[in-house]
Amino acid sequence: xxxxxxxxxxxxxxxxxxxxxxxxxxxxxxxxxxxxxxxxxxxxxxxxxxxxxxxxxxxxxxxxxxxxxxxxxxxxxxxxxxxxxxxxxxxxxxxxxxxxxxxxxxxxxxxxxxxxxxxxxxxxxxxxxxxxxxxxxxxxxxxxxxxxxxxxxxxxxxxxxxxxxxxxxxxxxxxxxxxxxxxxxxxxxxxxxxxxxxxxxxxxxxxxxxxxxxxxxxxxxxxxxxxxxxxxxxxxxxxxxxxxxxxxxxxxxxxxxxxxxxxxxxxxxxxxxxxxxxxxxxxxxxxxxxxxxxxxx
Amino acid sequence: xxxxxxxxxxxxxxxxxxxxxxxxxxxxxxxxxxxxxxxxxxxxxxxxxxxxxxxxxxxxxxxxxxxxxxxxxxxxxxxxxxxxxxxxxxxxxxxxxxxxxxxxxxxxxxxxxxxxxxxxxxxxxxxxxxxxxxxxxxxxxxxxxxxxxxxxxxxxxxxxxxxxxxxxxxxxxxxxxxxxxxxxxxxxxxxxxxxxxxxxxxxxxxxxxxxxxxxxxxxxxxxxxxxxxxxxxxxxxxxxxxxxxxxxxxxxxxxxxxxxxxxxxxxxxxxxxxxxxxxxxxxxxxxxxxxxxxxxx
Numbered sequence: 001x002x003x004x005x006x007x008x009x010x011x012x013x014x015x016x017x018x019x020x021x022x023x024x025x026x027x028x029x030x031x032x033x034x035x036x037x038x039x040x041x042x043x044x045x046x047x048x049x050x051x052x053x054x055x056x057x058x059x060x061x062x063x064x065x066x067x068x069x070x071x072x073x074x075x076x077x078x079x080x081x082x083x084x085x086x087x088x089x090x091x092x093x094x095x096x097x098x099x100x101x102x103x104x105x106x107x108x109x110x111x112x113x114x115x116x117x118x119x120x121x122x123x124x125x126x127x128x129x130x131x132x133x134x135x136x137x138x139x140x141x142x143x144x145x146x147x148x149x150x151x152x153x154x155x156x157x158x159x160x161x162x163x164x165x166x167x168x169x170x171x172x173x174x175x176x177x178x179x180x181x182x183x184x185x186x187x188x189x190x191x192x193x194x195x196x197x198x199x200x201x202x203x204x205x206x207x208x209x210x211x212x213x214x215x216x217x218x219x220x221x222x223x224x225x226x227x228x229x230x231x232x233x234x235x236x237x238x239x240x241x242x243x244x245x246x247x248x249x250x251x252x253x254x255x256x257x258x259x260x261x262x263x264x265x266x267x268x269x270x271x272x273x274x275x276x277x278x279x280x281x282x283x284x285x286x287x288x289x290x291x292x293x294x295x296x297x
Numbered sequence: 298x299x300x301x302x303x304x305x306x307x308x309x310x311x312x313x314x315x316x317x318x319x320x321x322x323x324x325x326x327x328x329x330x331x332x333x334x335x336x337x338x339x340x341x342x343x344x345x346x347x348x349x350x351x352x353x354x355x356x357x358x359x360x361x362x363x364x365x366x367x368x369x370x371x372x373x374x375x376x377x378x379x380x381x382x383x384x385x386x387x388x389x390x391x392x393x394x395x396x397x398x399x400x401x402x403x404x405x406x407x408x409x410x411x412x413x414x415x416x417x418x419x420x421x422x423x424x425x426x427x428x429x430x431x432x433x434x435x436x437x438x439x440x441x442x443x444x445x446x447x448x449x450x451x452x453x454x455x456x457x458x459x460x461x462x463x464x465x466x467x468x469x470x471x472x473x474x475x476x477x478x479x480x481x482x483x484x485x486x487x488x489x490x491x492x493x494x495x496x497x498x499x500x501x502x503x504x505x506x507x508x509x510x511x512x513x514x515x516x517x518x519x520x521x522x523x524x525x526x527x528x529x530x531x532x533x534x535x536x537x538x539x540x541x542x543x544x545x546x547x548x549x550x551x552x553x554x555x556x557x558x559x560x561x562x563x564x565x566x567x568x569x570x571x572x573x574x575x576x577x578x579x580x581x582x583x584x585x586x587x588x589x590x591x592x593x594x
Contacts, residue, residue, distance in 0.1 A: 025449055031449070031457040085410055088410065114453050118449035122444070124444040125444035129441065152419065156415035
């Protein structure tokens with residue numbers, strides 16, 4: 001990882017961590033247990049891939065830091081709520097996340113359910129904040145984008161297809177469709193929200209960003225499947241091998257390990273190609289694509 | 298019930314039902330089971346109290362019907378999602394709602410969880426719609442109000458306090474605080490969103506609407522507690538007597554039945570008084586207060 005990128009990443013991660021802490025209700029505000037659970041679910045962990053995408057895309061369009069910060073927080077809160085609900089016993093029933101007990105294990109199921117619900121509401125509250133520094137018409141567009149990315153034709157829809165596919169043999173395009181919704185929609189929203197925080201991208205620029213986001217979104221999932229099949233739980237900070245154990249279709253189960261690794265590498269190159277038009281300014285976007293494909297956890 | 302009010306109510310209910318159906322994804326769109334569950338949760342039942350409040354408040358400020366319809370749908374989707382999650386086994390574990398099997402019983406728990414999540418996202422998508430016919434700055438304000446009403450210092454927070462109070466003896470003001478969040482926040486949002494769909498209320502008008510909403514919100518809950526203690530499941534369309542069975546504090550358990558009934562009547566009068574300044578135009582708001590207090594289910 002180039003030293004400049006590594007420093008940029010650490011600085012974004014630190015400022016997002018602070019912004020997340022500032023945009024969550026204090027743990028001592030009533031109802032305390034709910035607020036503790038919300039903060040536990042969000043703070044002190046995670047790679048912050050979505051906030052990094054927000055900021056890397058925003059840098060191309062001269063977006064102000066304070067505006068990017070709100071968008072990054074909103075996207076990350078949606079992501080965090082989805083993990084809390086995804087870990088519940090009626091979904092993946094997982095006890096370990098980011099190397100710690102999941103929210104329903106550390107607190108209880110009802111609190112985890114409500115914390116997820118409240119985090120979703122908080123994401124929209126943050127993006128609708130009067131102090132966001134975005135022209136209202138743009139702000140409404142961004143809220144709309146986030147709502148669609150989170151909903152039944154975005155992230156929730158992908159999770160529903162994921163559930164329905166347990167034990168089935170999916171064709172590769174069905175698996176791809178599932179992931180385009182489950183993880184792709186929110187990663188795409190992160191890239192576009194980042195760009196929209198600055199001067200608006202034109203049609204060609206918008207399409208380039210969408211192509212980049214689609215390649216990165218798919219690469220992210222292919223690599224997740226590869227890691228689930230090859231890494232151990234301690235390295236991942238979550239339960240390894242659970243997809244195979246749950247009889248879920250994955251890229252590895254459909255394509256095999258080696259072809260999955262080649263696909264991830266191809267998607268990494270696709271992501272680079274998509275943002276070539278932006279020249280050196282797209283360095284962080286390119287390096288994020290590298291990071292997503294070459295990560296070990 | 299006066300005949301004019303009854304006809305107005307039936308017409309609002311019919312148009313809201315249509316607007317809800319139009320603003321939910323079709324049942325045959327992928328993922329079908331999720332979309333079926335969302336439609337099952339929302340359509341074909343419910344008194345539509347919140348949409349009625351939206352429209353009654355909007356009428357005072359000359360709000361256009363199409364604009365009111367979006368706000369009404371958004372609030373009702375938040376309400377519907379909260380019922381789906383509230384009925385889950387880890388919350389109230391209820392099998393009956395609006396005289397039908399609850400979503401997790403009719404479908405399954407995971408689908409109910411995701412349907413609730415997706416309904417919340419859809420509420421914000423509808424209110425953020427470009428076709429909403431609201432000036433963007435106002436639209437952002439409305440989205441912010443709804444997000445706060447739904448979140449951890451609104452509805453979700455009230456549910457968390459409700460959970461935490463099982464088996465406890467609450468003082469009356471603690472019970473009131475819980476209900477101000479659990480049901481009051483969203484009823485208040487309904488009244489204010491309706492008003493904001495039209496020409497903006499001035500400071501005094503805004504306070505009058507808030508006083509009205511607070512009285513009606515509390516009355517709603519007091520009457521719920523009275524009905525839970527006195528009506529049967531068939532009349533209610535949901536399980537009767539469950540609060541006492543669950544050892545939850547209620548107005549009836551704290552004040553007794555007769556004092557609870559007197560309190561509801563007092564709050565009805567308070568609601569009337571609050572909107573006296575609007576004269577005859579506030580007829581629907583007054584009659585909704587009557588309906589909420591005098592309902593039998």
